[in-house]
Amino acid sequence: xxxxxxxxxxxxxxxxxxxxxxxxxxxxxxxxxxxxxxxxxxxxxxxxxxxxxxxxxxxxxxxxxxxxxxxxxxxxxxxxxxxxxxxxxxxxxxxxxxxxxxxxxxxxxxxxxxxxxxxxxxxxxxxxxxxxxxxxxxx
Amino acid sequence: xxxxxxxxxxxxxxxxxxxxxxxxxxxxxxxxxxxxxxxxxxxxxxxxxxxxxxxxxxxxxxxxxxxxxxxxxxxxxxxxxxxxxxxxxxxxxxxxxxxxxxxxxxxxxxxxxxxxxxxxxxxxxxxx
Numbered sequence: 001x002x003x004x005x006x007x008x009x010x011x012x013x014x015x016x017x018x019x020x021x022x023x024x025x026x027x028x029x030x031x032x033x034x035x036x037x038x039x040x041x042x043x044x045x046x047x048x049x050x051x052x053x054x055x056x057x058x059x060x061x062x063x064x065x066x067x068x069x070x071x072x073x074x075x076x077x078x079x080x081x082x083x084x085x086x087x088x089x090x091x092x093x094x095x096x097x098x099x100x101x102x103x104x105x106x107x108x109x110x111x112x113x114x115x116x117x118x119x120x121x122x123x124x125x126x127x128x129x130x131x132x133x134x135x136x137x138x139x
Numbered sequence: 140x141x142x143x144x145x146x147x148x149x150x151x152x153x154x155x156x157x158x159x160x161x162x163x164x165x166x167x168x169x170x171x172x173x174x175x176x177x178x179x180x181x182x183x184x185x186x187x188x189x190x191x192x193x194x195x196x197x198x199x200x201x202x203x204x205x206x207x208x209x210x211x212x213x214x215x216x217x218x219x220x221x222x223x224x225x226x227x228x229x230x231x232x233x234x235x236x237x238x239x240x241x242x243x244x245x246x247x248x249x250x251x252x253x254x255x256x257x258x259x260x261x262x263x264x265x266x267x
Contacts, residue, residue, distance in 0.1 A: 027203070029196040046188065053188045056204050057211070058152035060145040068149040079177035087171045105172065 008066060017066050019048040024055065024062060074120065078113045085112020156183035159215035162222040187211055 008017045018034040019041060026032065030040035054072070055065025089095075089108030157180035164182050168175030190210050194200040200210075 023202075027195075027201045028198050029192055029202065046192070049192055050184055050188045053191060053207060054149065054152050054156070054184065056207055057156070058145075058148040059204065060148055061140060064140070064142070064145045065149065068146065072149070072153060076177075076181055080181070083171055083173050083177040086173075090172055091170070109172075 008063065016048060016051075017062070019043070019045050020052045020055070020066060021062055023049055023052040074117070077120065078117055081116035082109040082113040085109045088112075153180055153184070156180060156187060156211070159183050159211055160186055160218055163218045166222060183214070186214055190214065 008014060019031070022031040022034050022041065023045065031045070033039045033041045033043075036042075051066060051069040052062075054069060055062055058065065060068070086105050086109035089105045093105070095105065157176070160183035161176065161179040164175035164179040168178055171178070187207065187210055190213075191200075191202060191207050194206075194210070195202040200206045
């Protein structure tokens with residue numbers, strides 16, 4: 001996700017990337033586990049499969065696809081929360097569904113998507129903070 | 140492959156996956172202001188991924204790019220030909236011209252703007 005430091009390291013990134021590569025290399029599912037030779041992955045891997053599938057269709061290098069998919073998940077989250085916020089406002093205000101020109105319904109969508117994205121950012125920041133705290137204290 | 144070229148290809152793949160499932164999604168998300176366009180991407184992705192996984196898991200079709208594109212074509216045929224009344228109503232309206240323009244520009248640029256913001260945020264984080 002980072003332009004300046006796109007390294008796939010830290011937290012579960014290495015495992016996720018390994019699963020993604022394993023899926024890209026496999027012919028039939030379940031794919032092989034890169035931690036345990038000749039054994040299938042004993043983990044849920046549908047999210048990795050989605051990242052691998054888009055990378056495969058787009059024909060981009062896996063490392064690039066991994067980073068794009070991380071930002072794509074957030075981008076799709078933004079679009080969907082915008083749509084849901086706007087729909088709720090229109091339903092509550094009794095507006096016509098196809099009318100997207102009303103300024104307030106656009107604001108409702110913007111507010112909803114901003115809130116969702118802020119929650120995501122605060123979750124990431126707080127988990128990073130807690131992780132750094134726990135690693136200092138216990139490890 | 141350069142970064143912008145990769146971003147463009149990835150963006151095209153996501154939009155294509157959304158487009159193949161749109162008639163089906165539109166039928167379900169009719170009450171939404173964008174008629175399900177924003178949800179079509181994730182549903183298109185999930186449908187294609189699930190079908191590719193199932194066929195490969197059953198050892199019917201191997202998992203590679205050509206077969207995935209064929210699966211995409213199959214889903215597109217089901218959605219666009221099977222749901223022909225939806226497609227016809229899509230062409231006839233449901234959107235006013237101005238609404239359609241706002242919606243189209245917003246739905247394409249909005250998520251990509253967000254994606255750019257996150258990439259830029261990552262750039263700043265990398266500098267720190």
